[in-house]
Amino acid sequence: MSTVPIPTLPVSKRISRWFGRNLIRIYAVLGFTYLFVPVFYTIAFSFNNAGKSNLVWKGFTLSNWANPCGAPDVCAALGNSLKIGVIATTAATILGTLIAFAIGRHRFRGRATTNLLIFLPMATPEVVLGSSLLAMFLAFRINPGVWPTVAAHVMFCISFVVVTVKARIASLDPRLEQAAMDLYANERETFRRVTLPLVMPGIAGAALLAFSLSFDDFIITNFNSGTMNTFPKFVYTSAARGIPAQANVIGSSMFLIALVIVAAGQLVNRKKAR
Amino acid sequence: MAFLQSAVTRAGTFTGRKGRLPYLLLLPGMLWLFTFFILPIINLAGTSTQTPVLGGDTGQYVQTFRLANYIDAFNAARPQFARSFIYAFLATLLALAISYPLAYAIAFRSGRFKNILLVLVVAPFFTSFLLRTVAWKQILGEEGFVVPTLRALHIIGPQATLTASALAVVTGMTYNFLPFMTLPLYASLERIDPRTLEASNDLYANGITTFRKVTFPLSMPGVVAGTLLTFIPAAGDYVNAAILGNPNTTMIGNVIDSRFFRIVDYPTAAALSFMLMAAILILVTIYIRRSGTDELV
Known part of the structure; x- marks a missing residue:
């Protein structure tokens, strides 16, 4: 790094000084290593020539990537997860954004109660959310399956959408809207041409978060999906006898797709900033 | 705390732009939360005091308002309760x-790599939660690199082995809920005005004192939010x-999972x-009050 060696100091002192100065960086490198070891494992074992039980390294192959649906049920489970994720994300993003605008842009009676009702689902453990919903569905003789799962996912995603979009609304410069009004835009035009475009990155981020929460959810889904399989359920049930490498292919792909989406978002932001 | 705010709102800044509009915006989402969050919780309270139907099938229960269900359930699951809170606390x-x-490091020392590093912190969590957990089983297992290294x-x-142990469970929980800790911490550290740190330096505080008296107290909202967002899912986790x-x-x-699915004992699970x-x-509630960050709720 930028250390200028001081000749009068003994080597051991210099080394300890270097450590002192770069401690936080060394720590960060260690931290990132820790973060990425399981990712490395997941990706590496997607190339494992493992057959049925993918616990031990047996040799390199591309066949899992060439045939991601090769293991029984894995693609059906993935399809269900994607379908539920898309429906739940759409509904939760719309409902949550409306609430965020109400809280972020208006003062009204019951605002604090609303905030509390948004906060509570996030402060409730998933196992409670999942079991209470199933108990209610059973009491009303509704069979668990796709739609009860979607209803549950929308419910736990709404709060996260509200929090994300609300933060974006709060960070807006009010002078931009005032400027639009000064230029004779009415309230509706101001909202459509100024406010909404400015909040849009927040809404997009919230949708991305909602989708990843829904797609990755296991506990609530396990309670309310009945016999329908999802990708996390598939991994959980096959974990005992060893998951097929195709599951790792799907996990690795999700990782890469998410990275591409985030990178694209950053590029768009940078272009806009210019 | 939250109720206090509402009193203030009612008394003071009641601007009331377009009387009904906020309620129309709230209605659909709140209805959803009421139906699929509040109602189930109320229903759960009802289920929790039911008892089995005499001579009925398994899974048939009738409301008898038996509060002793709670005592029975607690006594049956006392070690698991203790473990949940201890593991979640450690994680x-x-x-x-x-x-x-x-x-x-990301907030203060990353320079132009800040955005990239921030993405990298979250990126591991785009691989499935369950795959990550299985990956830890492999890492800590006989064939992983940790056990042979520690043995050597x-x-x-x-x-000695590392899998199928409390250590492995806590390791997995720590890893799996990490972004819930890192992101709020980063958000509150990033908001700190660097001039406050310079001021502390100018007043002859050394690095450690500056951290203890300035940086850490200012990052408290992030610490509180992060520890809550980690502790809550960790305490309820069973994966x-x-x-x-x-x-x-x-x-x-x-x-709870096995009472529900394997034993079909809904009242105890509830x-x-x-x-x-x-x-x-x-x-x-105690934690938020103690740490004096009421505005979180």
Whole structure:
């Protein structure tokens, strides 16, 4: 790094000084290593020539990537997860954004109660959310399956959408809207041409978060999906006898797709900033 | 806290732009939360005091308002309750110890790499939660690199293993909930005005004093939010215990799950869920009051 060696100091002192100065960086490198070891494992074992039980390294192959649906049920489970994720994300993003605008842009009676009702689902453990919903569905003789799962996912995603979009609304410069009004835009035009475009990155981020929460959810889904399989359920049930490498292919792909989406978002932001 | 705010709002800044509009915006989402969050919780309270139908099939229960269900359920699951809170507490502490320097480095020392590093912190969590947990099973297993290394260094005996243990469960929980800790920490550290740190320096505080008296107190909202967002899901989790643990490391989530699905004992499962939720809400309220960050709620 930028250390200028001081000749009068003994080597051991210099080394300890270097450590002192770069401690936080060394720590960060260690931290990132820790973060990425399981990712490395997941990706590496997607190339494992493992057959049925993918616990031990047996040799390199591309066949899992060439045939991601090769293991029984894995693609059906993935399809269900994607379908539920898309429906739940759409509904939760719309409902949550409306609430965020109400809280972020208006003062009204019951605002604090609303905030509390948004906060509570996030402060409730998933196992409670999942079991209470199933108990209610059973009491009303509704069979668990796709739609009860979607209803549950929308419910736990709404709060996260509200929090994300609300933060974006709060960070807006009010002078931009005032400027639009000064230029004779009415309230509706101001909202459509100024406010909404400015909040849009927040809404997009919230949708991305909602989708990843829904797609990755296991506990609530396990309670309310009945016999329908999802990708996390598939991994959980096959974990005992060893998951097929195709599951790792799907996990690795999700990782890469998410990275591409985030990178694209950053590029768009940078272009806009210019 | 939140109720106090509402009183203030009512008395003071009641601007009331377009009287009905906010309620129209709220209605659909709030209706959804009421139907699929509040109603189930109320229903759960009802289920928790039911007793089996005499001579009925398994899974048939009738309301008898038997509050002793709670005592029975608690006594049956006392070790799992204790374990849930101990494991969640340890995982939260470890996550804080790992995340704080990481968030600090990204907020203050990363320069133009800030955005990239921030993405990299979250990126591992785009691989599935369950795949990550299975990956830890492999890393800590016989074929992973950790066990042979520790054996070669004589840190653990030649027969010792790491999987199917409390250590593995806590390791998995720490890892899996890490972004919930790192992101709020980063957000609050990033908001600190660097001039306050310079001012502390100018007043002859050394690095450690500056951190203790300025940086850390200013990052408190992030610490509170992060520890809550880690502790709550960790206390209710049963996936890590199921995949990385053994029968002696089961948590309250495992009990609720098996009462529901394997034993079809809905009242006990409901009573346990209720007690878990109540315990967490009480802890959270005390914690938020103690740390003086009421604006979180």
